[in-house]
Amino acid sequence: MTRPTSKAGLVEVARAAKVSVSTVSRAISRPEMVSEELRKRIETICRDMNYMPNRVARSLKMHRTETVGLIVPTVSNPLYAPTIDGVREVLDEVGFGLFVSSCERDPAREYSEVRTMIEHNVDAILSMMPVHLPELYALLDRSRIPYVFMTPGGRDQPVPHVTYDNTGTARLTVRHLLDKGHREIAVLCGPSSSTPVIADRTEAALSELAAHGCTPGAEWVVECEYDPVSARAGARRILESPRRPTAVVCSGDQHAVACIVEAQVMGLSLPRDLSVVGCNDVAIAQLCEPQLTTVRPPYREIGVTACRLVLEAQKGKPPPDRTVLDSVFVERASVAAPSR
Amino acid sequence: MTRPTSKAGLVEVARAAKVSVSTVSRAISRPEMVSEELRKRIETICRDMNYMPNRVARSLKMHRTETVGLIVPTVSNPLYAPTIDGVREVLDEVGFGLFVSSCERDPAREYSEVRTMIEHNVDAILSMMPVHLPELYALLDRSRIPYVFMTPGGRDQPVPHVTYDNTGTARLTVRHLLDKGHREIAVLCGPSSSTPVIADRTEAALSELAAHGCTPGAEWVVECEYDPVSARAGARRILESPRRPTAVVCSGDQHAVACIVEAQVMGLSLPRDLSVVGCNDVAIAQLCEPQLTTVRPPYREIGVTACRLVLEAQKGKPPPDRTVLDSVFVERASVAAPSR
DNA sequence: CTGAAAGCGCTAACAA
């Protein structure tokens, strides 16, 4: 009469079933190797005894933990949620666990988090960090653990990553404005120091503008933080510049909505007096009036794809260096032809 | 001459240092038990050989993984981010890993995720699920793994949880409106079936209203989903009701912003023609005009506190059944005295 | 089809 609170192990079950531990082990992980009736008997005993396999023992023997490690720059950026969710989704399919860690946007911390994950024997590593310590690649390669980055990646050296066409996405939004007839276009963007993703996006927008002879003056390109207060202040700086642009491209929806709201506070009527286009298609894009025209990068799909690739890599099939997924342009109501 | 790519274990290091594995083990995990110089020698050898301890072996021996399991209803709700971040933050302090899983709001899945976590030998379990399968408690207790819920909790039976005063928070917002002189107050809330948190919040608002003789008519209480389209439709239903209320309390900021925007589309001037109060204080609260008066539950603090408690529990100190943290009222500009 | 036995890589008595 074992206390029900004491955790049963393979030996306890074996004893109860009057068979050897190896038989119980087989009955559980390779049922076909055990006679029908014995298997059933063992199964019920497991249930009765509330047997729960000890995965760490299993992992030690198997050299695999059925776990993947995911590194995020920060958990509080809702933009990462869909990607994480994509990862989680495919992990669920195969019953793998998810070991997450945030590196607070610090490449040095990313390095040490990866180290920890290797020590934990995760079967694969996924990272959303846009930029890494150069040593990271060596660490990863030495570990022989498959990895895939979910970023524009490949900045320093070719490395498996899945991403979307970031600069193309930015160009798309600019071209939309151009197509509608705008020539006086400002750009409101996040701090270029924050991540190369934003810097690239801004640069792409600017170069596309330049290619069409619409290089904006200095007062028409402003960088500001993402929080609502800064975003609105940035928007206002553009809107109050001596000559007001007819349109503004933003590197993110928050900034775009900030423009819309500030413009309305100033008494402008949108989209007549000002066209605005954002990027990311987050919820607020439909919570403003006029609803925001924006473009939605394939965030969830990136998570799904990267996770699939890294799982296959773990089974022997090396992942391609670069996988590019498409953004989708979402036309709503915040863009019209310029009125002047 | 071992290939640098083959992972070094304790034995390899021991061999290279010409000492026993136990000495190396000690040099690493209990440096004070080893002579100064030997320790240094071992340290450099470890570095040179790129030794990385195998935590799963360690865990098997130690019966602890230095990992905590966290269950979230869904990763895509940005409201959970601050709590997760709070958890992560204290985990970082102690060098623990985080094993997350989402149960898609399904208590049955929560049960099985907890099972998996137990199998993985996590040292503690944290869950944000507001409602559980009754069997969950037994499973948890049998496992002897400490756990703390980060929800109003204690619905079915007393169980350690840290939370905020959800109904009190709702009452606070109602009272604010009442204090400003409003009597005709509508309520716009999320689907009461989604989580008891919302149902409770709505009920509290309603009962507070009733206590002040302001029970709203049926057309003044509408439930709708969180997505922007539904939220705006819900807001409109209230605003277009035969008699328009002078204020509306919302169970979330999205709904509140939807009210603001829809009211403006209808040509109303806020807060003169309509007062609105939200809950949660998410970013959009400051991205609308007028800026939203709302209340901010201590989401991050809940994560921090719960994690601390569960970590101490693991060291022997049982967590209190109930810990309640305070919300903070954030007065901004969306509420004024009624104009009629 | 089933059992006995040898580890997976590390830690911790217990000895020396």
Place this chain on the structure above:
DNA sequence: TTGTTAGCGCTTTCAG
């Protein structure tokens, strides 16, 4: 201070 040794709970040859 350091080495020897016995496992942690499981999987898996290799025999029976």
